[in-house]
Amino acid sequence: METTDQLRDRLLARFPGAEISVVTNPGPAAQHSLLLSPSPARDIAVFLRDDPALRLDYCSNVTGIDWPTLGCLEVVYHLYSMALKHGPVILRLRTTNRTDAVTLPSLTPVWRACEFQEREVFDLYGIVFTEHPDLRRILMWDEFKDHPMRKDYVEPDDYEWEPTPHGGVLEKAKRHYPAAPVAGVADPGPASASPATKP
């Protein structure tokens, strides 16, 4: 299979208006990915699926990334070819921001395997996929308002019973601790000093 740079050049020749850049992976896996602009993404996806040299007929994985530093949400698609036994080709799509412009084109019309995984990304990251056939929450309940995998998610404060807290959990548990005992009054709790040391 051609390299990611060759694939980008071929896509740019086929889709002249599209913005396509390569995101390199410096790790030993060296799985470089293609960062696409959202508007031509579905046409590019159809091309990748139907091109006789690529035949990327299988979308194995869809995941989301929250980038507070870049100010965007990202969705990542891993594509393989069952017919030609090669892959992966990795696509990345980024939203404009993290608050109101969080819409991306759904690739479920191209690969049916994306349906549940895009629902999961919608549920946990809050990316809205246009033309998804059934965009509902899949893991959390329908009444739930938050997106738990975002970095700024604030979880429910149910740390009232933490027998051995440490680290960040200790800070959360401390909010539920009873007020410190007044000096001179013996501790009533089971974790207090043993009876022998009491006055």
Place this chain on the structure above:
Amino acid sequence: MSDFATTLPTGITEPDRDELRRQGILLTSLEEFYNWGRSNSVWPLQFGLACCAIEMIAASMARFDIARFGSEVFRPSPRQADLLIVSGTVTKKMAPQVVRLWNQMPEPKYCIAMGACAISGGPFKQGYNVLKGIDRFIPVDIYIPGCPPRPEALLHGLMTLQEKIRGQKLTGPDAPRHLRADTTCDYPVPEFGEHDLEPPANSAVWQAPTMMRKEKGQA
């Protein structure tokens, strides 16, 4: 031997009764007879939530054979079950359904929390989506720690529950819930809220234990 004393007719001691039984005279009370019968036929609900359910299934098969204790009849309907084995992680999305199943079971009913997740949330305790112990919503009789507990541990939990049933009085303040007028058998089902379950715990069943702790450096 056991934490739960068996009930004896008044005016007779346990050695007396055992001596009479050796001589072929069965002396008993209605309470003891009734508890003996129902403790040896505890029908669990056929209900599993996670990997602990695999151990529960193993306990019900030939090698560990829960039938030795009269609990082999796993009922597919809560209306016919005496025992709820909460075997596995209770997610917040699943918790209302578990409480609803518990409410649908007829009294007298018992609950075993099997495994670290059902007791406290286990390895998922600090997550946002797992209930930190089913005892926040329903009263638990037996806690079985482990991840998952071995089938032997489940059998030991069942035997402990049988001892508890045998020790129950039919009258007085220690009677089971359904024989008392001063308590309710009603357990409200939590609602799905915008950020968490509403309410996050049933305060009539569960209160956070109080632990007094010292700050570092405090005398």
